[in-house]
Amino acid sequence: MMKHYNYALGLTWTIILFVVPLPLIQTLAAGLPLAYSDEFQAIYFGAIAYAWMLAAIYLSTRPKWLDRLIGLPDMYLIHGVISIAAIFLAYLHQSQTQSVGWIKTTGDWAYWLLLGLLGYSLLFMAGWLTSRISVIKRIKAWFEPIFRHEVSVWIHRLNLVATVLVFIHVILINYVTAIKPFMIWFYLYSVLTLVTYVWAKYRDSMTYPRATLIKNTEIAENVHELRLKLTTNLELLPGDFVFISFPTIQGLKELHPFSLVNSPTNNNVIQLAIRGDGDFTKALANIPEGTPVRVVGGYGRYQQFLNERSEFTNIVIIAGGVGIVPLLSMMEANANRVISLFYTAHRAEDLLYPEKIMDWQRRGKFQAYQQVGRFVDSEVLRRLPKDFQTNSLFLIGGPSGMMRHWKRVFKKYGVPAGHLYAEEFNW
Ligand SMILES: Cc1cc2nc3c(=O)[nH]c(=O)nc-3n(C[C@H](O)[C@H](O)[C@H](O)COP(=O)(O)OP(=O)(O)OC[C@H]3O[C@@H](n4cnc5c(N)ncnc54)[C@H](O)[C@@H]3O)c2cc1C
Incomplete structure (x- = not known):
């Protein structure tokens, strides 16, 4: 059971990276005229980039079945990584192929649009990056009054325009459209992505x-x-x-x-x-x-994480500030397990739901340690269950820096990565 998540994550990566582009490459390889043999590799790069762009769009629809397997944060990570990789391949494609007229124009527009959006998205939409690099965080904070998240979401959607430009770019190339099996896969992927995207937007706005x-x-x-x-x-x-x-x-x-x-x-x-x-x-x-x-x-996957590890009775929860919220829900729902909570906030009045925590203290199997300001590592380690390396699961919620700190500490003291779980508040 424990390997379930890693297995699903590995499989998702493999399918997106290799399986999805494969039919496009195979059909191109079988059908491209030899006159273009110098450009075969670059054409394959273009096809892979398009397949990854479509996959990135599909992931942006937040397919729920996949969320329960690998979680939305990992889905967004894959979305980001394959988008960057697609732009890199688009660069190789563009620099190693010759084209003229609208074929060149649509290809160039798509490429420059994608490149610009990549820079923008890394600054304004990649929380995993801004939370780690303080210069980027400061630049983002400086511009944020103008480029609010809602504005960023709309700018980010220009990726769809770039994808349509690539679509037009391909259907303008005669020697590619002449390869029928390729075009079947090309249209199939494009239409499936379009239908899924439109359906997800409709679902979000109307039927949900x-x-x-x-x-x-x-x-x-x-x-x-x-x-x-x-x-x-x-x-x-x-x-x-x-x-x-x-x-x-x-x-x-x-x-x-x-x-x-x-x-x-x-x-x-x-x-x-x-x-x-x-x-x-x-x-x-x-x-x-x-x-x-x-x-x-x-x-989310907090409960799934515990369900997949039902043999563990001890749960250690480290929470900071408002990051405690999903863990409150977990503490309420998992009263049958032995829970140790370590909760900190900047000020005493920021410690949320003191009455709930006091109540749970009375139910037994629950021990809370709360304080204003950080816990010293040794204080937490001293209060962990005996043999915590083998018998405890660790859930962490709080600011990104705090989460990374405690993951490092627990790993250093022998907790396997598979016993730790945290969902960040920024992606
Ligand atoms: C999985 C998850 C669970 C969360 N749970 C809570 C919670 O229980 N309580 C709580 O107070 N906060 C929670 N947050 C954070 C909350 O979503 C953001 O603070 C909020 O969206 C900020 O929006 P804003 O317009 O007020 O601020 P802004 O100034 O627009 O944004 C502040 C920060 O939040 C990010 N952000 C803004 N909108 C979104 C969005 N739609 N999706 C992802 N990130 C966004 C921005 O990039 C920026 O870094 C959670 C975030 C995530 C990803």
Whole structure:
């Protein structure tokens, strides 16, 4: 069971990198005229780049079946990596082939558009990068008042225009369109991607279950708890996150991800605790009860991670600030396991849900250590269960730097990577 996730992740990478482009390469290899033999390799690069661009678009639709196997953060990582790789292959393709007229124009436009969007996306949409490199983080923060996330999402969608340009580029090349088996695969992939994308957009905007905001309370300075009454059943697991938006409020129509505070039960009320970090999250303070909410999800692998490792009784949870939210849901849902919680915040008043934590202390099998400011490594290590390297699972939630720190510490003290799980709040 434990290998399940690694196996699914490896298989996903293999299928996208090798299996998806294969029919295009095979049919091209069998059909390209020998007169172009100098350019065969570059043409294959172009075909692989197109296949990866389509795969990246497919992943951007957040296929739920894949999320439960490998998780959305890994899906976004694959999306980012294959997009960069596709642009690299597009560069090789462009620099090693000769073309003229509209074939050249469409190819060049697509290439430069993709390159520009790559730079933009790395700066504004790659949280995994900005959280690691402080210069990029500062540049992003500087520009963010202009290029807000909603604007970035729209700019990022220009990738679709680049893909259409590549599509036109290909159908203008006579000696390629003459290869019927290639064109069948080419149209099949293109149409499938288009249908999936359009369907996902339709699903997100029209058919997805709605909810109503039934309570909006400030539970700490700058943190609001939203209680949503779902009007349709959603497939939710403890620790999941959902995307929400407010279709009736201008400026709040773009979906944003937030984790569940409560363990989803059959009363169809979900709780979210949201810190006011930017335009969307700050505006939540003023949303009146009764407002309709679009909810998409759930996504996430926290509960799946525990279910796949049911033989472990001890769970160690390290949480910082608002990063505790999905772990609250996990603690509520997994009362049968022995849980040690280490929770820190910058200020005492930022420690969320003290009453829940106190309650759980009374149920036994639960020990909480909370403090203002960081824990010293040795303090945490001293309080871990005996033989924690072999009998404990570790869940971590908080700022990216904190998550990386504790992963490093636990690995250093012998915890296998497969016993640690964390979902970052930025991708
Ligand atoms: C899986 C997950 C679970 C989360 N759970 C919680 C939670 O329980 N409580 C909480 O307070 N916050 C949570 N967040 C963070 C929350 O989504 C962002 O703070 C929020 O979207 C910021 O939007 P904004 O417009 O207010 O701020 P902005 O100023 O636009 O953005 C602040 C930061 O959030 C990023 N961001 C903005 N919009 C999105 C988006 N739609 N998708 C991904 N990143 C975005 C931006 O790139 C930027 O780094 C979670 C994030 C993720 C990825």
